Structures are given as C-alpha cells and as structure tokens.
Amino acid sequence: MSGRVLITAGASGVGRAMAEAFDAAGAQVWVADVDHQALSDCPDHWRRCEVNVADEAEVAALFGEIEAEWGGVDTLCANAGIAGPTALVEDVALEDWRLCLAVNLEGAFLCAKYASPLMKRQGSGAVVITSSTAGQYGYPNRAPYAAAKWGMIGLAKTLAMELGPHGIRCNAICPGAVEGPRMEGVLHREAQAKGMTRDEVYAGYASGTSMGRFVEGRDIANMAVFLASDAARLVSGQVIAVDGHTVNPDPKV
Template sequence: MNQRVLITAGAAGIGLVMARTFAATGAEVWVTDVDEAVLKTVPAGIRASRVNASDEVEMAAFFKEVKEIWGGVDVLCANAGIKGPTASVEEMPLEEWRDCIAVNLDGAMLAAKHASPLMKAQGKGVILFTSSTAGLYGFPYRAPYAAAKWAVIGLMKTVAMELGPHGIRANAIAPGSVTGPRIDRVFHAEADAKGMTYEAVRDGYAAGTALGKLSDPEDIANMAVFLASDAARMVSGQVLTVDGFTINPDPKV
C-alpha cells in the first residue's frame, strides 16, 4: 500500500514542496492550510483542507475525517509555523508572542496528539516535526520563534519515547535559511530591525554556512521522504539539520 502522508501547512512553501515530493513517490498526500487562496492552487491529486493547526476543535474534526476516508495515516509532517514578530525581548508584544507559540508549538502538539491514536491502532507510523536551526542556536529579535522551535525538539523526543513501543518513529527536521518568499520577508524584517540592507542580511546568512549558500525547499522535502522511508527504520528521536552546516548563526555584516 502506498504511504498516506498528511502535511500541515502543506499548501505553500516548504510544505507544498514536501507534498509534491511525497506524491512523486506514489504516496497519497493530504495537506492542510488556513489560507483558502493557496489551498486552491494545490496540484490535482493532492487532497487539501482548510484547517487551523492551532485550533483543537478544528484539528479533532479534521482527523476524524482522515480516519473516515483513509482509515489511518502513515506519515505526519507537523509543518505548520509562522515567523512571528521581529523585535527585541524588551519590546516584544505579548499577544504576538503567544500567537507565534500557538501556531509553531501548539500546532505541532495537536497534530501529534490526534495522529497518535490512528498510528497506534495500525502499529506503525512516522511523525516528522519541522523545527529550525533557530531551535538549536537561538535567534536574535525572533525570541518566540526560537523558543517554539526549541520546544518542538523537546516535544519530538518525548513523542519518540512514548510512541516507540507502538512502532512509531518521531524525528525533527531543522532547516536553516531556506530560499523562498517567507525567508525574504524574514530578511527584510531583520534588516529593518538591525539597520542593515536586505542584501547584507541575505548574504550574511549564506556566508554563515560552511557551504556558503542557503538551502532550497527541495532539500528539506528530500530529507522528509528519507526519514519516512524504511531506509531510516532505526532513526528516531533525532534532529536532522538541513542547513549547509551553520557555523555562524548570527552573522553581522
């Protein structure tokens, strides 16, 4: 049977590239997103549903639908996340802090919470959390994002321990800076916060890696496909960075 792959925030960006990459392997793919406009652009053959990943009522209803239509799920990519505010801690708006934590951390927990019973019933499954190198090093002016991504790693390791006896593996992928519109917005915001140009911030992040360049969404998607495969059957509880090896997490140029 082809894998049944569920991807939260899978209608755009890294999530959409994951969806296309899994679909290319023959998997059945179902994506969620809160943006109805981008959901309409999801390629034919990939299921798409509007779901707020941080809303438990919506997530519970969605997983009920997944059970009714698919009967279970083999791979969960808990990918929902937002960049959150760009500000120093002393100027951080509490409400924006909470919004960022809700999507990045609560969304990951709710996805794992509701996928777990389906995977336990079938005696197998793979849960992949999207963390970030911000969850390894910290991220100046992005405290709620960094805090949430650190917490996602703790969540992942706990899930791996709890569900391992049921044949379920859990890992986290930690991308560095990944090319695309989202990181461009981050670079512009950081440039404004630091009084730098967009180009200087972008080039500084690229120079902060051993390979001297930013990752592409396909690099993240390929790692997800590997971790979901039998080739990674003994890989669980791990953080896999896909960042060209960050050697300077806070470049100043």
C-alpha cells in the same frame, strides 16, 4: 513509497515541496493549510482542506475526516509555522509571543495528539516535525520563534520515547535559511530592525554556513521523505539540520 501522508501548511513553501516529493514517491497526499487560494492551486488528486492547526476543534475534525476517509495515517509532517515578530525581547508584545507559540509549538502538539491514536492502532507510523536551526542555536531578535522551535525539538524527542514501543518513529528536521517569500519577509524585517540592507542581511546568513548558501524547499522535502521511508526504519528521536552546515548562527556583517 506507498502510504498516507498528512502535511500541515502543505499548500505552499516547504510544505508544498514536501507534498510534491511525497506525491512523486507514490504516497497519497493530504494537505492542510489556512491559505484557501494556495489550497485551490494544489493538484486535484491531493486531498485538501482548510485547517488552523492552533485550533484544537479544527485539528480534531481534520483527523476525524482522515480516519473516515483513509482509515488512518502513515506519516504526519507537522510543518505549519509562522515567523513571529522581529524585535528585541523587551519590544515583543505578549499577544505576538502567544500567537507564534500557538501556531508553531501547539500546532505540532495538537497534530501529534490526534495522529498518535491512529498510528498506535495500526502499530506503525512516522512523525516528522519541522523545527529550525533557531531551535538549536537561538536567534537574536526572534525570541518567540526560537522558543517555539526549541520546544518542538523537545516534543519530537519525547514523542519518539512515547511512541517507539508502538512502532512509531518521530524526528525533527531543522532547516536553515530557506529561499522563498517567507524568508524574504524575515530578511526585510531584520534589515529594518538592524539598520542594514536586505542584501547585507542575506549575505550574513549565507556566510554563517560552511557551504555559503541558503537551502531550498526540496532539500527539506527530500529529508522528510527519507525519514518517512523504510530506509529510516530505525531513525527516531533525531534532530537533523538541513542548513548547509551552520558554523555561526549569528554572523555579523
């Protein structure tokens, strides 16, 4: 595929898998991330910049650069997010709640806010928001994360309605448990909170899916490339889980 693709949190994890998949498909890739080291490890032919998506001034500057250098953007992958605290709701600090919503939900909102005028001007575009199955079922001990991810689904559906008349599509991907360092941190924190071992928590997550396994970054990336492609030209306003089919969102070991 041809096209200009911006991926937030694209220097590592799921975002890096997305960047690699779009690159392999022939797209121009622009990666925005807060991790300077991870950005420096990206291929030289990717456009790279350090951006905090929760900071409106930084997001506005990013899209100013994109407009100046690319003239527009064809696909926005609003992928940036943080796990937030692992705790019962009464133990969650307001500061941690606000930070989780700022990065996950407000970050997606800000990127969509500044991408929309560019896409409207060209009369086409695709927005892919990385939500979570936590935004479909809830997530015990992760209230800020679940609330943010539910909000991102509402944002995606609203954007699809607002932007559809301008030839722009918007969909949300809901990953399940994704193999990688970020999920390892969640597993260890949840194990500590529940008085379990990491392996017991892992087994609980895996057993909560009909396919009995975690997903990989490439699984999410492949869906993002599809949703940005002409093959999905009439797919909009959808919430698509890539999770091995969740059958029990809160399995008990």
